[in-house]
Amino acid sequence: MAGRLEGRVAVITGGASGIGRATAARFAAEGARVVIADLSEARAQETLSEVRAAGSEALFVKTDTSVLAENEALADAAIAAFGTVDILVAAAGVSNARYISGEVVEGPADRTAGFIINKPVEYWEKVLAVNLTGVMYTDRAIARRMVDLGIKGSIINISSAASKVPLPGAADYCVSKAGVWMLTKVLAVELAGHGIRVNAIGPGYIDTPMTAGASGDEARRRQMVSTMPLGRMGEAEDVANTALFLASDESSFFTGEILFPDGGMFTG
Numbered sequence: 652m653a654g655r656l657e658g659r660v661a662v663i664t665g666g667a668s669g670i671g672r673a674t675a676a677r678f679a680a681e682g683a684r685v686v687i688a689d690l691s692e693a694r695a696q697e698t699l700s701e702v703r704a705a706g707s708e709a710l711f712v713k714t715d716t717s718v719l720a721e722n723e724a725l726a727d728a729a730i731a732a733f734g735t736v737d738i739l740v741a742a743a744g745v746s747n748a749r750y751i752s753g754e755v756v757e758g759p760a761d762r763t764a765g766f767i768i769n770k771p772v773e774y775w776e777k778v779l780a781v782n783l784t785g786v787m788y789t790d791r792a793i794a795r796r797m798v799d800l801g802i803k804g805s806i807i808n809i810s811s812a813a814s815k816v817p818l819p820g821a822a823d824y825c826v827s828k829a830g831v832w833m834l835t836k837v838l839a840v841e842l843a844g845h846g847i848r849v850n851a852i853g854p855g856y857i858d859t860p861m862t863a864g865a866s867g868d869e870a871r872r873r874q875m876v877s878t879m880p881l882g883r884m885g886e887a888e889d890v891a892n893t894a895l896f897l898a899s900d901e902s903s904f905f906t907g908e909i910l911f912p913d914g915g916m917f918t919g
């Protein structure tokens with residue numbers, strides 16, 4: 652039986668780790684060829700191995716998504732290699748200004764140090780540059796090629812459940828993810844006439860290197876799980892499966908929508 656993404660090409664930013672890596676493997680298993688864009692070449696190699704083990708082709712393009720020109724180069728490299736880009740998953744992101752991927756970043760002992768009135772504005776600028784402006788740059792670069800080549804593609808932006816709840820000390824992250832949600836809606840309306848769909852995913856707590864610092868601490872893990880009616884943290888595969896639905900034709904009447912794989916986190 653043909654895979655659900657047979658013959659398609661997907662660009663996945665943040666594909667060297669966590670949610671991006673799981674999405675690359677899931678898409679490859681469904682027949683997609685994938686282009687991995689990330690800062691880390693070493694960790695991306697592991698994703699490339701997983702994609703090849705699933706029987707598909709993969710390319711790595713070293714990319715800092717917060718730099719406009721690097722997103723343009725990424726889009727050009729994907730088209731040069733595979734002739735098309737049908738799917739974009741914009742998963743590159745940071746949890747805070749001192750995180751890139753996998754580092755355990757301890758918060759300040761005094762939690763008010765992270766409040767807006769106390770936190771250095773450079774931290775805000777860094778998080779917004781990667782999580783919001785970077786996503787806009789990648790969306791823009793890929794969408795322009797889709798329009799030029801007449802590709803009826805699917806763009807999927809990774810937002811967060813933090814887009815709808817105020818987390819004290821994480822205004823930069825919450826605002827960046829709320830911005831991604833609105834960016835998704837505006838782009839969906841702007842691109843609908845070209846047959847391009849744009850949706851977002853707002854994961855709850857997912858077991859990846861980004862949450863390893865918190866979830867590795869038993870008390871904090873229990874506290875996180877207690878917010879989730881389904882009683883467990885999410886797996887990267889839970890988000891990859893959501894992305895697969897949004898990438899595939901099964902979601903052909905969805906655009907401008909956000910789906911929350913969050914174990915029921917903010918249900919009531």
Ligand SMILES: NC(=O)c1ccc[n+]([C@@H]2O[C@H](COP(=O)([O-])OP(=O)(O)OC[C@H]3O[C@@H](n4cnc5c(N)ncnc54)[C@H](O)[C@@H]3O)[C@@H](O)[C@H]2O)c1
Nearest residue numbers: 665668669670690715716743744752811854856857859861
């Ligand atoms: N893990 C969670 O609980 C959770 C929840 C909600 C949303 N998210 C979002 O999911 C996405 C993926 O996170 P994850 O949990 O897989 O974390 P992760 O740290 O495992 O992966 C993030 C990847 O993004 C890459 N990256 C960071 N900055 C980049 C840049 N400027 N250019 C290119 N690549 C860059 C990192 O190198 C890393 O490979 C992020 O946008 C994150 O905010 C995660």
